[in-house]
Structures are given as structure tokens and as C-alpha cells.
Amino acid sequence: MTEQFYQQRIPIFPRSVSGRFRTLKYSILALAYGVYFLLPWLRWERATGPNQAVYFDILGRKFYLFDLVVYAQDIFWLAGLLVIAALLLFFVTGIAGRVFCGYFCFQTLWTEVFMLVERLVQGERTARIKLYNAPWSPAKALRMGTTWLLWLLVALLTGLSFTLYWGDAPILVSQMLHGEAPFPAYATTLFLTATTFVMAGLAREQVCTYMCPYARFQAVMFDPDTLIVAYDERRGEGENGRSKPGRDLLKREDRTAAGHGDCIDCGYCVQVCPTGIDIRNGMQYQCISCALCIDACNTIMDSIHYPRNLISYTSERAQEGKKTRIWKPKTLGYGVFLLAAMVLLIWSVVSRSLVELNVQQIRQPLAVLLSNGDVQNRYEVKVNNKTEHTLHFNLHIEGLAKADMETESKEERVLAPERSISFPVWIRQTPVNAIAVQQHFQFILELSESDDTMRVVRESIFYTPEQYLVSKQP
Amino acid sequence: MSKENTKPTVQTTGHAWDGDLQEFNNPLPNWWLWSFYATVVFAVIYWVLYPAWPVGRNYTKGVMNDITYTTSAGKTVTTHWNTRAALMQDLQAARERQKPYLDQISKASYNEIAKDPEKSAFAYSMAKVLFADNCAACHQTGGAGVIGLYPNLADDDWLWGGKVENIEATIRGGRKGMMPAFGKRLSETEMDDLSEHVLSLSGNKVDAAKELRGKALFEGSAGCFACHGKDAKGQASMGSANLTDSIWTIANVPGQTTLEGKKAEVKKVIFNGISREMPTWKGRLSDTEIKMLTFYVHELGGGK
Numbered sequence A: 001m002t003e004q005f006y007q008q009r010i011p012i013f014p015r016s017v018s019g020r021f022r023t024l025k026y027s028i029l030a031l032a033y034g035v036y037f038l039l040p041w042l043r044w045e046r047a048t049g050p051n052q053a054v055y056f057d058i059l060g061r062k063f064y065l066f067d068l069v070v071y072a073q074d075i076f077w078l079a080g081l082l083v084i085a086a087l088l089l090f091f092v093t094g095i096a097g098r099v100f101c102g103y104f105c106f107q108t109l110w111t112e113v114f115m116l117v118e119r120l121v122q123g124e125r126t127a128r129i130k131l132y133n134a135p136w137s138p139a140k141a142l143r144m145g146t147t148w149l150l151w152l153l154v155a156l157l158t159g160l161s162f163t164l165y166w167g168d169a170p171i172l173v174s175q176m177l178h179g180e181a182p183f184p185a186y187a188t189t190l191f192l193t194a195t196t197f198v199m200a201g202l203a204r205e206q207v208c209t210y211m212c213p214y215a216r217f218q219a220v221m222f223d224p225d226t227l228i229v230a231y232d233e234r235r236g237e238g239e240n241g242r243s244k245p246g247r248d249l250l251k252r253e254d255r256t257a258a259g260h261g262d263c264i265d266c267g268y269c270v271q272v273c274p275t276g277i278d279i280r281n282g283m284q285y286q287c288i289s290c291a292l293c294i295d296a297c298n299t300i301m302d303s304i305h306y307p308r309n310l311i312s313y314t315s316e317r318a319q320e321g322k323k324t325r326i327w328k329p330k331t332l333g334y335g336v337f338l339l340a341a342m343v344l345l346i347w348s349v350v351s352r353s354l355v356e357l358n359v360q361q362i363r364q365p366l367a368v369l370l371s372n373g374d375v376q377n378r379y380e381v382k383v384n385n386k387t388e389h390t391l392h393f394n395l396h397i398e399g400l401a402k403a404d405m406e407t408e409s410k411e412e413r414v415l416a417p418e419r420s421i422s423f424p425v426w427i428r429q430t431p432v433n434a435i436a437v438q439q440h441f442q443f444i445l446e447l448s449e450s451d452d453t454m455r456v457v458r459e460s461i462f463y464t465p466e467q468y469l470v471s472k473q474p
Numbered sequence B: 001m002s003k004e005n006t007k008p009t010v011q012t013t014g015h016a017w018d019g020d021l022q023e024f025n026n027p028l029p030n031w032w033l034w035s036f037y038a039t040v041v042f043a044v045i046y047w048v049l050y051p052a053w054p055v056g057r058n059y060t061k062g063v064m065n066d067i068t069y070t071t072s073a074g075k076t077v078t079t080h081w082n083t084r085a086a087l088m089q090d091l092q093a094a095r096e097r098q099k100p101y102l103d104q105i106s107k108a109s110y111n112e113i114a115k116d117p118e119k120s121a122f123a124y125s126m127a128k129v130l131f132a133d134n135c136a137a138c139h140q141t142g143g144a145g146v147i148g149l150y151p152n153l154a155d156d157d158w159l160w161g162g163k164v165e166n167i168e169a170t171i172r173g174g175r176k177g178m179m180p181a182f183g184k185r186l187s188e189t190e191m192d193d194l195s196e197h198v199l200s201l202s203g204n205k206v207d208a209a210k211e212l213r214g215k216a217l218f219e220g221s222a223g224c225f226a227c228h229g230k231d232a233k234g235q236a237s238m239g240s241a242n243l244t245d246s247i248w249t250i251a252n253v254p255g256q257t258t259l260e261g262k263k264a265e266v267k268k269v270i271f272n273g274i275s276r277e278m279p280t281w282k283g284r285l286s287d288t289e290i291k292m293l294t295f296y297v298h299e300l301g302g303g304k
Helices: A020-041 A076-096 A099-104 A106-122 A125-133 A138-164 A169-177 A183-203 A205-211 A213-221 A233-237 A252-258 A268-272 A292-303 A329-350 B030-049 B083-107 B110-115 B117-139 B164-173 B188-201 B208-219 B259-272 B287-299
Strands: A054-057 A062-065 A068-071 A228-231 A311-314 A355-361 A375-385 A391-398 A403-407 A413-415 A420-429 A438-448 A453-463 B012-017 B021-024 B067-070 B076-079 B175-179 B274-278
Touching: A020 A099, A020 A106, A020 A138, A020 A169, A020 A292, A076 A099, A076 A213, A076 A329, A099 A106, A099 A213, A106 A125, A106 A138, A106 A183, A106 A205, A125 A138, A138 A169, A138 A183, A169 A183, A183 A205, A268 A292, A292 A311, A355 A438, A355 A453, A375 A391, A375 A413, A375 A438, A375 A453, A391 A403, A413 A420, A420 B117, B067 B083, B076 B083, B083 B117, B083 B287, B110 B117, B110 B287, B117 B287, B164 B287, B188 B208, B188 B259
Parallel strands: none
Antiparallel strands: A054 A062, A062 A068, A228 A311, A355 A375, A375 A420, A391 A413, A391 A438, A403 A420, A438 A453, B012 B021, B067 B076, B175 B274
């Protein structure tokens, strides 16, 4: 006894189409692939560090993005980027629906390339259906095998390109060819090859309908003004429903007279759909708003000289004959937050300090009484050089009355690019001069550049135990 | 009896007990079954690769590669795969990675270590652990010590000298701190006078007449000057304390606010004397470890 516990996939063989949206989608695809595959190979001159424009250096804990070097402690920028990505998604989806799904999602982009390969090897929709239904033969095996082989090649290149972002591209490729690359490089490449192959080649629209959470939760971001790909039911169905163009129903006037709409039920819109749905059934969660059915329908409408846009980008409100509003409170709200998040992130990146001074007070012991009655506090000072040139600097303190600072070396310190140094600092003060148990003061790092001097200031605290404070003594 | 329960739609195992007692055949889901088979296969592979079955007093060793490592005593051991040997191998690898640094440290002078940021950073971080393991039990994590028991290593007063060679000698050989008890040799008044004088040395305001009597005792019949010196500044060669500075290691003078309290603390020390000991670390720590510890203690704040 066999029972089916899941919905078996109904194979989809999308037909090719040309038109405005098809051209737009191919342009985006070309751009995205160009950036993704070529970016790791782009060289970039730096005074120090790798000469690769985009390089995620895990071991060095630095991300190189053109002229920006992101350190591990800047990781909150990633949080900012994710917040922006989320807000942008809400903002765009509220206005124009599933734009990301239809045009930019990597699942859509890679599935499209895999479909192109399929069409190149196996032919157009009808030929593919025929091949699918044909019994296994050497000819079928050859075609299917070639398709899978080419898919595997695309998948492999995809996985490899991803890996190249985490290493020096030319070196890593030669290492991988010689079997000398680190294990994670192979593992990442293989994993992404496998997932690309399975997701774009085999799972396809099931990823969108069953796996992707975004596909499901974006419905809550829709409102009556959101742009959707929709079929003009009133025009298409007329009073007596759609109808194939029979003998008496060729001319538009005849059809109107007979009460039939403009839809000639050619099925082209269904055949081009990558998720295999019929847009004429209304809004469906499977629809990724790729707009290929618009291209398909317009091609037919043009050929029979009917007006275009029987299927078109519209909104629920427009379908009711009203005007679509773009600037509603929701979009304005998301827009304001989006703008604020972007300004904050850009400000944070632009105003980042390239020389970091960190001071940590040693707490065990917090204060030490010296033989001459002075109180000594000890600090661990860390200087981080995030610039691309060697730093010369001096450290001194301000704001602590008659206190001495001692470090191992009195001379000007030198710090190589992208390096950090930490050294102990002792500060001594006679308790007569202490005004409180906790005195706030500043460490001043003075950079002696040839042209100008830069100061980095860090607040710290000097601690004098209460019993040593002169004011407290009897 | 239970005719309502018979569901003809569900397959049964085909047996019937007591006339109509039957068993449904609800097979496991395939993914479950195959996961089970996979674990069986995994177990068999595991038995082959790793130590697994007891055989009499022995056990199967597995065919995983043997592990060879050198113990810290220099003995080379080869054994079948086991986690203890894997750990020993890791430790050996770590020792080998540290060796070039340790060699550099053992060759370098204290001055060279201090001048080279890489060497000093290595010595500092190694010694921090050594200090926590060996010294912090008495001297506390930051070297602040415990007043009355263990000297503070973070201040600039040293019983046995604060130069690196003094510190190294202290760690290497240990120290015996000793002051005789005067409780039976001096009268109560004498001890009172003496403590007034001792407190006056570090700038405390005391009774002038008593102090003068105490001074006579200090420099005369009580014999304090023999160890602490005529100027009461102590002698590093014998570990006698400098009584003229603000640092107290036994008598908790800084913890007292009144003169009477301070005097009581000092008198307690005169009465009981001192007998304390720091153990020797020679033989327990290597020369390089002692060197790094010396550097660390010198860095704690008061090194001279």
C-alpha cells in the first residue's frame, strides 16, 4: 500500500517570450552576473593589504571593500546594512510588490540561467515536453546529460566565485587546481555547487512556494495601492467569459457584440510562467511578479491588433477605477526610517576614527600606595593603527593635577600600518593633590605628522583610596 | 467483543490472537528507516576505525593511524588512536610552536626583552599565566599581596631589592623573612615608646618625649638598628624593612586612623616578631619561566 505524503512536483516547461520586461530582466541578470563573477578579479591598489578590490579576510579579521577597511569591531555596520536591507524591502514591497522576487532574487536569476541552458540544449517548450515524456534512449540521455553537465558547470563557477571573495582570487584558483587550497575553500565551493545545482536546477519554483519565508510574509506588506501583476478580468472576460477566436469571433467588434472579452484564451501567459500558475485566476502566493505574462499577453495583443495591457502592472485600487496612491503613510514611514538608517550608516562609516586609542584601568590592584606616599594607578593602553601608513605618536595625560605618567619608553612611539600595540602606563599622584576618590582625566594621543598634528582623546579615571585622601584624614 | 475497532482500511500483520485481537501494520517512515540503517553502517565503520570492543583483558585498537608524540620528558611514544594521545600530540605541537619564542627569551637580557615589543608581549602573557598558577595564591592576582601576610609586588618598596637580578634571586632561591619576638625582652612601656618612635619615622605625629625614649631604645639596648640600620631604612641584603616610607607589609598602619590603633599594630609586630617564608622555585620552574616571571613582577608597577 503506497500513500503519498507530499505534493509531487508538477514539471514546468516555461516557454520563451520577448518584450519589455524580458529585456529588463535579462539586463539585470547580466549586470548581477557581471558583478558577482568579475568582482573578485578586480584589482585595487593599496599601500598595505591585498590588492583585491573586495576581499573578506577572515584570518586577518578585516574586510577590504575598495578604499574602506572594515575591522572586526566595526561589525555593527553589518547590522546597519541588514536594517537598511529590511527597510528597503518593506519600502519597495509596499509600493511595487514583489520586485525583489521577480527581478533581483538569486533564486530567480540562477533559475533563469539554468532555464536558458535547458532551452539551448533541449529546445523550446514543446520539444522539452516531448523529451520529458519520451522513454529513455541514448539520444534522451545525451540531451539530459549535456544539460546537467552544463548546469554543473554553472553551479561550480558560482560556488568557486563565492569562495574567491574570501581569498586572493588568482592565488586561490591556482591553489585549488593544484590541490593546495585550505579545506574550507573546497568545502564552501562544493557546498555552494551542490545547493546551486539542486535549487536552480531541480527545486526551482518550489524554493519560492515552500521554502522561502519572504515569499509568504510579504503578503502582509501589500495594500490596495501596491503594484501587482494582474489580469484585467472585466476586459478579458466580458459578460460571457473568455473565448477562443472561433470563426465569428475574430474581430474585436464581433466579440464585444457576442459578449466575449478580449482574452482569446491562447494560454501564452500560462506557458511562460516560471512558477506554472494562471495569472487570470487572480493574485496567488506563487506569483513572483516576474511580469513575463505581461510580455506574453502584449505580444499576442499586438499581433491581433488589440489594445495592450490586458495583463499589466496595476493595483487593486486601480482595478476599481481609482487612482493608485504611491505616497501613503506607510511608504512615507518606511521611507523616513530607511533614509535615517542610511544616513546613520554613512555617517558612521565616514566619521570612523582611523587611529584608535583604548585605555583599560588595571583593577587588581586598583591603586597602590608607594613608599613616598604617592598613589599609583596602572593602565593598559592599546593603540590601533587602521591607516595605511606608519604612525609616530606621543602619549600624555591632561586633567589630573600634578600627576606623573610613566611608560616603558619615553621616546616617540612608531606603529606600522594595520598593526596595534599595547603597553602599560603608570600614573602617580600625591594624595594632597587628589580632589576626589575618582578623578576623571584624559589620555591624549598626539600624532606627529609632517603637516598637522592630530589628537585622539580617551577619558579615564584615577582612583585614590578614601583613607589616603588628605581631606578625609583627621 | 471489539468489532468496532477493526478498520478494514489499515493493513494488519495478519496474525490474530484470542479470535479477533489483531495488530496494525504501521511501517516506519522510510526516512526514519534509512537513518537507522545509516547509523548501523556508521557504527560498523566506527568499530573498524577506532578502539571499540573489549576482548578479554584487551580491546580492539582500530585501524586509525597511530599517534606518535614526544612527552615533555623527551620520551617518544607511539600508540593507537585515542583522545589522550591526541591531546598529548596537541600539547607537543603547542610546545614546539612556543619553542622559538622561548629560545629567544632565554637568550635575551631583561633590557632586550623590555625593548622588543614582540618579546615583551610574549613574556608578559606567558608569565601572567605562570603568575596565576604559582604566585597568585599568596601575592594575589595583580600582585597586591595581603597586608600582614604577603608583600605587595605592585608598589615600589622591596624588602629584598627591586632590580631584576634581586627579583630573580628571590624567585629562584625563595626567602626567609625573620624578626625576633621582643615580647619577653621589652617591657610594655618600652614597646609603647618604641612604637611611637617607629611611627614617627614615616611622618606620623607622636608624643615627643616617648619618641625620644623609643629612639634611644631603637639605636641602643633593643638592638633594632642591627637589622633596620641606624637610619631605619632597612637592608635589602637581609630583607629588613624600610621603616621610614609609607609602605607597611606586616603592621596594618594605613588601615588605622587613630594613633592608638597604629601603635597597637606596630606593637603587635614588636611583641610577636616575624617569621615568614617564600618557597624556592628553582627546579619547579625552568630558567626561562623564572626569567619571564621576573620580567612580569618587575612590570607590575614598582620595578627599579
